[in-house]
Amino acid sequence: MSDRVALTPVRIAGLELPNRVAVAPMSRVSTSGDGVPTARMAQYYARYAHGGFGLVITEGTYTDQRYSQAYPNQPAIVSAAQIEGWRRVVRAVHEARGRIVLQLMHAGALSQHNRHRTDTIAPSAVPPAGTKMSAYGGEGPYRTPRAATRSELAEAVEGFARSAAAARVAGFDGVEVHGANGYLVDQFLTTYTNVRDDEYGGDPHRRVRFATEVVGAVREAVGADFPVGIRLSQSKVNDVGYRWPGGAREAEVIFRAVAEAGVDYLHLASEGQDWADSATLDDGSTVTRLARKTTGLPVIANGGMHALGRARSILAGGEADLVALGRGALANPDWPLRLAAGRDPRPFEPEILRPDVTLASQDAWEAAPRP
Numbered sequence: 001m002s003d004r005v006a007l008t009p010v011r012i013a014g015l016e017l018p019n020r021v022a023v024a025p026m027s028r029v030s031t032s033g034d035g036v037p038t039a040r041m042a043q044y045y046a047r048y049a050h051g052g053f054g055l056v057i058t059e060g061t062y063t064d065q066r067y068s069q070a071y072p073n074q075p076a077i078v079s080a081a082q083i084e085g086w087r088r089v090v091r092a093v094h095e096a097r098g099r100i101v102l103q104l105m106h107a108g109a110l111s112q113h114n115r116h117r118t119d120t121i122a123p124s125a126v127p128p129a130g131t132k133m134s135a136y137g138g139e140g141p142y143r144t145p146r147a148a149t150r151s152e153l154a155e156a157v158e159g160f161a162r163s164a165a166a167a168r169v170a171g172f173d174g175v176e177v178h179g180a181n182g183y184l185v186d187q188f189l190t191t192y193t194n195v196r197d198d199e200y201g202g203d204p205h206r207r208v209r210f211a212t213e214v215v216g217a218v219r220e221a222v223g224a225d226f227p228v229g230i231r232l233s234q235s236k237v238n239d240v241g242y243r244w245p246g247g248a249r250e251a252e253v254i255f256r257a258v259a260e261a262g263v264d265y266l267h268l269a270s271e272g273q274d275w276a277d278s279a280t281l282d283d284g285s286t287v288t289r290l291a292r293k294t295t296g297l298p299v300i301a302n303g304g305m306h307a308l309g310r311a312r313s314i315l316a317g318g319e320a321d322l323v324a325l326g327r328g329a330l331a332n333p334d335w336p337l338r339l340a341a342g343r344d345p346r347p348f349e350p351e352i353l354r355p356d357v358t359l360a361s362q363d364a365w366e367a368a369p370r371p
């Protein structure tokens, strides 16, 4: 099978993409504390478009001034200044002939910093597993959250919907609900963080309810013709070993419910692991293949896809319609151009996870002669 399968066009709802390689969402915590995307961020995102990525998915962006913020210097899309900052990012990506989707994120219990308050909410008052991430200035255990009231959940849903509408106004090509990696939406899907005895807790049909309310409200806010996706994962930043206890049957319930609520694509992430480690289900199928089969929607696979052989076999083998690169994209903002030119990608060095190092390295790339 040709190396170039990744470079063939694909469509998500009405959005035509020139190839199947996306930049995975990556928090870069690069605002000045006010949640307003900067000119530097516009440059950073435009580089991926210049480098040939068919789709750029932004870092997780918080959705209200109540409980959604996760990290210091994280961008938001709530105030007029934040929307305007994103408009500048979108313009830069579009000028580079790229397409860009905004990831909408509510941290729930995994909030490490919130400039609006110190307490946190979650499905249930369960202390989160793991410890805060030092990369975002955190240390020690997470605070034990309060169980959100129904009206707080309605406010969180409204935050997603308003932010999605604002993303459309800012010119984005779509939005992606962050339902993965242990954050609020995923806290509802997860058995041990959701011990509610109301309509949001219990079997998988009930645990997926919050996700479907978010997707439904986002869909209503943006209209039928604006691409909406959702990112899901079994593993979490604070618990990489978690797997859906009901295996393939549970996965199917989740995939079908979010599709019926109105998503146009599913993005299956592998937090901190390669796809192969966390994609396999109890019946030997994989999350990406099952998501395709259950929903008939385009599916993005993530986790170690910068290894060319893996990306190729996943796409050619019908496991997924697109691949999303995280760390590989940081090291290679021109990964698709390299692929087209038959050049090997640069190896990933952990140092590049620091936003200042990413930018310096990508500046060097920009200054280098073009292929």
Ligand SMILES: Cc1cc2nc3c(=O)[nH]c(=O)nc-3n(C[C@H](O)[C@H](O)[C@H](O)COP(=O)(O)O)c2cc1C
Pocket: 024, 025, 026, 027, 028, 058, 059, 060, 103, 178, 180, 181, 231, 269, 270, 271, 272, 273, 274, 302, 303, 304, 305, 306, 324, 325, 326, 327, 328, 353
């Ligand atoms: C620095 C960094 C920041 C990340 N931030 C986010 C984020 O904001 N939203 C999200 O869904 N995933 C986030 N992730 C997870 C990545 O999207 C991806 O799932 C993970 O890096 C595995 O893919 P990879 O092997 O291609 O790097 C982040 C990963 C890294 C390395």
